[in-house]
Amino acid sequence: MLAMPEPKAEIVARRAEIVAALAARVGAANVISEALRLKAYETDGFSAYRRVPLAVVLAETTEQVAAALKYCHEQGIRVVPRAAGTSLSGGALPLEDAVVIGVSKMNAILEVDFEDRLARVQAGVTNIGITKAVEGEGFFYAPDPSSQLACMIAGNVAMNSGGAHCLKYGVTANNLLGVTFVTVEGEVVELGGEHLDAAGYDWLGLITGSEGQLGMVTEVTVRILRAAEGARAMLVGFDATDVAGAAVADIIASGIIPVALEFMDRPCIHACEAFAHAGYPLDAEALLIIEVEGSEEEQDALLAKLQAICARHGPSTMRIARTAEESAAIWKGRKGAFGAVGRISPDYLCMDGTIPPGRLPEAMRGIGALAERYRLQVANVFHAGDGNLHPLIMFDANDADSFARAEALGADILKLCVELGGCLTGEHGVGIEKRDLMTAQFGPVDLAQQKRIKTAFDPGWILNPHKVFPLEHA
Amino acid sequence: MPEALTSGMEAPADEAALAARVAAAHAAATPLAIWGNRTKASVGRPVQASAAVSTRALTGITLYSPAELVLSARAGTPVAEVEARLAEKGQHIVSETPDLSALCGEDGAAEGPPTIGGAVACNLSGPRRIALGALRDQVLGIRAVNGTGEVITSGGRVLKNVTGLDLCKLLSGSRGTLAVLTEVTVKVMPAPEATATLVLRGLAPDAAVAALSAGLGSPFGVTGAAHLPAPGRLLGPGGPATLLRVEEFVDFIPYRTERLRALLAAHGTAQVLDTEASLPLWRAVRDAAPLAVAPGEGAWRISVRPSAGPRVLAALEAAGLRGFLDWGGGLVWAAGDGTEASQRAVMAAAAEANGVFWTMRAPAPLRAALPVVPDEPAPLAALTRKVKAAFDPKGILGPGRLYAGI
Ligand SMILES: Cc1cc2nc3c(=O)[nH]c(=O)nc-3n(C[C@H](O)[C@H](O)[C@H](O)COP(=O)(O)OP(=O)(O)OC[C@H]3O[C@@H](n4cnc5c(N)ncnc54)[C@H](O)[C@@H]3O)c2cc1C
Secondary structure (H helix, E strand, O other): OOOOOOOOHHHHHOHHHHHHHHHHHHOHHHEEOOHHHHHHHOOOOOOOOOOOOOEEEEOOOHHHHHHHHHHHHHHOOEEEEEOOOOOOOOOOOOOOOEEEEEOOOOOOEEEEEOOOOEEEEEOOOEHHHHHHHHHHHOEEOOOOOOOOOOOEHHHHHHHOOOOOOHHHHOOHHHHEEEEEEEOOOOOEEEEEOOOOOOOOOOHHHHHOOOOOOOOEEEEEEEEOEEOOOOEEEEEEEEOOHHHHHHHHHHHHHOOOOOOEEEEEEHHHHHHHHHHHOOOOOOOOOEEEEEEEEOOHHHHHHHHHHHHHHHHOOOOOEEEEOOOHHHHHHHHHHHHOHHHHHHHHOOEEEEOOEEOOHHHHHHHHHHHHHHHHHOOOEEEEEEEOOOOEEEEEEEEOOOOHHHHHHHHHHHHHHHHHHHHOOOEOOOOOOOOOOOHHHHHHHOOHHHHHHHHHHHHHHOOOOOEOOOOOOOHHHO | OOOOOOOOOEOOOOHHHHHHHHHHHHHHOOOEEEEOOOOOOOOOOOOOOOEEEEOOOOOOEEEEEHHHOEEEEEOOOEHHHHHHHHHHOOEEOOOOOOOOHHHHOOOOOOOOOOEHHHHHHHOOOOOOHHHHOOHHHHEEEEEEEEOOOOEEEEEOOOOOOOOOOOHHHHHOOOOOOOEEEEEEEEEOEEOOOEEEEEEEEOOOHHHHHHHHHHHHOOOOOEEEEEEEOOOHHHOOOOOOEEEEEEEEOHHHHHHHHHHHHHHOHHHOOOEEEOHHHHHHHHHHHHOOHHHOOOOOEEEEEEEOOHHHHHHHHHHHHHOOOEEEEEHHHOEEEEEEEOOHHHHHHHHHHHHHOOOEEEEEEOOHHHHHHOOOOOOOOHHHHHHHHHHHHHHOOOOOEOOOOOOOOO
């Protein structure tokens, strides 16, 4: 179990006073303090850890976020920013002495401009909500985390979230123009704006992925893109992981960058097939889903080239979608992968390391050996083009020993990623989950540098405490 | 052995020597000017420093893995060397780094070609910025020496990484005022097989930006969108030229250009240029060659939302400057008299359009007297000071280069 800080007794004792003060600033209707309603906020997508917060503010305006932050800053009260609460690293996990400031009520689309190809939205708009607002004109917002129906743009900015299509379109940071940012002192500033690139320091780049450590985001201006004419997927099965890895390397070397290049291992193929009946080959050790975009003829040409490349590696199965429906069928299993694993195991931990893609075979062998040592099952899904691994560790939360082994296995897998030249997290963030592993990737000088930046923004370290930085550093 | 340079710059032989040099300057509280090869000497405010330190001796590509789309190079490696190495494998850095030596090098200041560290430190990107991202978006990892002489790292060599605060982006564009970059790792991509350019002639800037927006908002993959009011020798006679670039596999080019031509029919009849004609044209746009800057003149970049570009250009022309548009209208390049009046016109036009500006070239007294980038509102200016101090507590790295007194 990860160590959690002792709540500050003097803050907890002032609870009624704090709730009243917040209500005076943001309106009583926007403050939650009843035990039953608070419970809804006790955890996020990393649900093994739960802490009921002191109070929850659901702000309706930037000014209310600013007023709540200013008060908490002056009073030395900890703050946990929250959007949809789908974080898989415990980024939005509350603390008993902390006020959660949520942006879920701020869900208006403020401006859409197709000529300038941008949309300005409030921070609580869902990821899919942006695409829904622009798809009528053939546009979309590119980063597409699998949680996109629920997760909100504020959470995406805080985590610098990615998705299956970021090999071509980039992650959140590459698709932002500006944010409205509230400092811990309650000052409201614009970082970036409607234009490209920063003239001074790149505040927008620093804030993106900063996991609620530096301040709060209340509005976001994103770039919207015109969707390609069409897209189609192919599915290729291989008898060995190494061979699938070699095929991936050949694809990239050929000059084709598919929009998506996803990998699944045998346990994952089986779980997904049982769940989605997508027609996945159950005899394969590794499966690639490759998607290309363009006109019909361009898709045909690209798929033919990919087929020729894969054929050189002796695939056990190869299926090319001829229609959008066939593509959807190929994607169906992959998109349901987390749910599918959830059906075969009472609980699972979704890990998120990145490795250099060339080290895939070693990573797979290493993960296999570790899983055996900890006596647990692991299913692997993997954004193969960019090396972002998602091992799903299956365990039983009712069995404390199984959970302890799952956590230890997860930590060892992430350390393996770092040893192979990769990193602890490709898109889910450090949160509380990987906090204590930071020393595996960063030396003391690097961590101290990051902490000085944190202090420059948040001198009292009240924002999202006990996350990102190892506990002894907090 | 440190080389003797005409400018008197010191060039530490490796990262450790550079770190020791910075640590000594920190201990003595003596400011340092930080350079690569001084090809962008006129970008930013003049620095008051007793010594100048260059990364030019830190050279060499330390990692190149084409199948993993990643390359690392020491900061002083010439951009051209990186590009040549990538070209051997048919790859490139998508943000197409401009070579501004001719525009921004003070007379005789440059000690060599532009370096990759200098490019990152200025976050310089060419026409593909509008479609595929800035140089800062390609930076995956950095090594750098902060203002106390410590070697810091951020990011790594993988394409997806959200571990800890993103110092790669913070240091990109910080012009050596937070830390001296010693090595950068960038994402690389397959270079296109072929390039085509659609050219519309005779459009006014607002009509041109409407055409560029139509192209950029199409599904046909426009990767460059510029408008040259006076193309001069770059194209034949015919007045202003509006350019849209497509880069693809050879086989895909005819379809893309035909569809774009049809789409743009309402804006005019587009002529199509092939790869051979397109490459020098876009290199010229990238390097701001259409400005044709004369000695003594100033040059500026202004970034605004694309639809505001024509308005900014008109305001600058009214103030006696000339310019052209890139990034679909969102980047205004301007040149003219290197005077306070010009500088103030640029500042006013950028502010009116809710955008930002960079002084790329102007006489040193002017760059010392007036902001070279917009002043920040008070809360951000306070953060700039605090973050600067978090890297460089004694303010020895390029003091005053971005903002007076910081
Ligand atoms: C089934 C499932 C699939 C997923 N798939 C993906 C995927 O494909 N790719 C991916 O990248 N992630 C994925 N995730 C993880 C998660 O959805 C993302 O991290 C998402 O961006 C979180 O958004 P949220 O709105 O839920 O934010 P929350 O969980 O509420 O918060 C996330 C972080 O942002 C901070 N924060 C929230 N609001 C603000 C604000 N206004 N200002 C400052 N900081 C704030 C919080 O403190 C926290 O640290 C998945 C999660 C689930 C459950």
